């Protein structure tokens with residue numbers, strides 16, 4: 001995928017809320033404008049990278065792009081799970097992410113347990129991959145150095 005690493009930023013909107021409740025794996029959803037701006041070569045599937053909420057710390061993340069075949073969603077979504085325990089939800093706050101690498105395609109599962117097991121293994125894979133020096137250095141990118149204004153609704157997409 002030529003477009004990786006892919007940087008993007010947008011406000012966190014409400015998803016279906018199943019991530020936290022049913023899976024125990026909260027995800028932050030991007031608005032349609034960010035999803036629609038993805039370059040054509042970024043296929044649906046599961047990615048790993050770095051993420052930051054507003055001007056907070058930079059955390060490892062896993063992201064799912066697509067229609068969540070297990071739930072048969074009708075709208076394409078981009079959902080980020082930050083590998084960090086947050087005390088509160090961050091709806092409305094700015095999420096900055098860099099997608100660094102691809103893990104696997106999205107798939108359907110026979111049970112919720114299988115979906116949860118797959119996501120946990122994605123998280124372990126992401127943690128391992130992001131420790132590689134060529135991936136750690138993306139955390140230092142200027143993209144994460146700029147201070148985010150929380151009063152303007154800026155949306156950014158780019159390579």
Ligand SMILES: Cc1cc2nc3c(=O)[nH]c(=O)nc-3n(C[C@H](O)[C@H](O)[C@H](O)COP(=O)(O)O)c2cc1C
Nearest residue numbers: 015016017018019062064068069070081106107122
């Ligand atoms: C790392 C990761 C991998 C995922 N893999 C799949 C998948 O293979 N198939 C699928 O249907 N959904 C997958 N999902 C999406 C979950 O089904 C989704 O996060 C859940 O429906 C919660 O969405 P909600 O917050 O909009 O309610 C994945 C999510 C993450 C974070």
